[in-house]
Amino acid sequence: MESEQAEWAWPPHMPEVRQWRQRARGGTAADRMLTEVTIMRPPLIARRQPRFDGQLLASMEACVLEIAALDHSHGAELAALETLLLRTESVASSKIEHIDASVDDYARALHGVKSNPSATSMAASTAALAALIGSVGAGAELEVSMILMAHLALMLDDPSESAYAGRFRDLQNWIGGSDYSPRNAVYVPPAPETVVEYMADLVTFANRTDLPVLTQAAIVHAQFESIHPFTDGNGRIGRALINTVLRRRGATRRVVVPLASALVARRAEYFDVLGEYREGRIEPIVRSFTTASVIAAREAQVSASRIAGMQPRWRREVAARRGSAADRLLDRLIGAPIFSASEAEDAIGGATSSVYAGIERLHAAGVIRPLTARTRNQVWGAVELLDELADLAVRIEAAAH
Template sequence: MTPARIDSPDPERSGSDPGWPAHVPDVRPWRQRTRGGTAADRRLTEVVAMRPPLIGDRDVRLSPELAAVMEACVIEIAALDHSHGAELGVLETLLLRTESVASSKIEHIHASVDDFARALHGIRSNPSATSMVASTAALAALVGSVDDGKDIEVAMILMAHLALMVDDPHEHAYAGRFRDMQNWIGGSDHSPRNAVYVPPPPETVNEYVADLVKFGNRTDLPVLAQAAILHAQFESVHPFTDGNGRIGRALINTVLRRRGATRRVVVPLASALVARRDDYFDVLSAYREGRVEPIIRSFTAASAVAARESRVSAARIAELPSVWREKVAGRRGSAASRLLDGLIAAPIFSASEAEETIGGATSSVYAGIERLHEAGIIRPLTDRTRNQVWGAADLLDELDDLAARIEAAMR
């Protein structure tokens, strides 16, 4: 099928700021193709889809005051990216997981940190934890694809979506491919009756995605403005049947990485967004009305808070090895000491993995594990009696604490 041509809305007709046109309505015939719903669902004969403007070459006009606030935020993000040395590579993983967990919470997907840790280690866990792990994989894949300034590619967006949805019991058939059907947000489950928002028709998706990738690969825009607008446009296009929010939020850190605002870490701004979830959806609505500054301001504030609190976590992590050694006084080279040496880098491990990593007699390895457990340094993550999986308690707790501090700072 030849993709439908997308015409940019006329700003005078839309009544929006001429610098950024509002979405315009596109009335389409509708017929319900599945059973279910109410009589009103079945009687619906047309749907009003919304057409965003094309943004690939569009200028972004911002006030000098907002530009200054964004610059200060980028400095805060840079400070986070330089706040840890090579020995604190765990911070990268911690922030990646914090962002993925919070992004999932925005979609009402919840699981405890221990459930999440179990799922990360490949242990059967509740579906929400498994979904969070998939979100982590998708975020890592998308952000990693633009290391060294590589361009954002449509293929990588599809690959990230595949990682996110491939094991989803309801959506796996659509994993890694754009929608070929009309979708909608809110309203009935059976028709777009009373929907909060109806994205553009499916035949326009490919052109819209190509256009937003073009926008995302520009280098002439303030990085935070670019990241916020790219996310808002992605959410408006809603190119997938499910998973749009999590992939769209992953694109924020993808832009930050590609433009060099970060080199190693991700900024867990989703923790800030989930604290003010209604405000997040309000600024997305403002974008659809042709107002770009609200979402840029929101994301700038969220990024600054997230970066600042993440630096607190970096400082805490840096202190952990010495704190742990004070709790477990013993000779260097003992099993407990060797376990501590690798605990920052691998905070979740099984008993058999510990044997492979540190070597020595099985009895001494298990004695070392028990010593760390008695000191409160590690805790069991399963109910197994054999080959237990353990987690570094302080690091797992920091995952929760970081998200809580960010949320508190935003309220």
């Protein structure tokens, strides 16, 4: 009986006392005098088999059905929904790290306007999430190199972290406590020399096909956060891995489940279940992710229904002649709700004057609005879709409480 329990048990992280010395002086005298630190070593998980009761397994199965219903949206709204959810998830994941910016600032950052550092960071988070999910298309295996590439996309433009963009840490990091030492830290991850082994083990677990998909996604995320392999950006890359697992296992084909929006709404619970995972209790984080996924999928379905009605309404409001520049702009607007004038010109062709006249017609009808103060190559956004980007997060947050 003991051997069976050991086989199915999920062991806690184990403490290890190591010597500590500041690399750069600073902080209080207590920071400078610290000589030892207790790091936490997660278990290796590549071949471990979690076990749950039937009720939780049934809840996970029902959740996957909700996600599948979301992923089977039809027609033109699917492309818009794919874009909307990718951005919703990236924005929400950034907000967990207290990185926030307006929808307009974020939209501008997606088109290279870097005047708002928070918006630029959100746009980088979108690029990182897209890179990771794209790497496992058609069931391809997740590779460590793709996690590094996603981190490069996330951190390359960060002035304080660009030197470590796309690289595992070679120093000890910690969460909470002092900025100058691990004194009073909430959690101290494993030593830097163990990161490569841990990440290889994590990827092996992520590529398994014998686990319930939500269990796998939750554990991959929690284990990644425990390893904390980067000097910064761990939370956003770790949350991107959730949808990467869902995509690789076929739970989604095109859409992104905006789980981070539900996690933002219950931030304290989110960090609590990560703590319980480190104590060897994995059911709380799996249960939390299951609940959050159902909420996120249902609210995203509401967005899909709203999107389905947008394009017919735009056509009535614009009343453009079939085949005109304005009409061709409307054809692509549902899937590309943020665009520059030059992008519109490349996409629909025709005379420059006709394209600009078409843009102005959509603007006059209130379908699009300018997002920059430029006089040339203005960036435009579809009003209703930008509003939906903000509203979806609000609805998920309300449903999560």
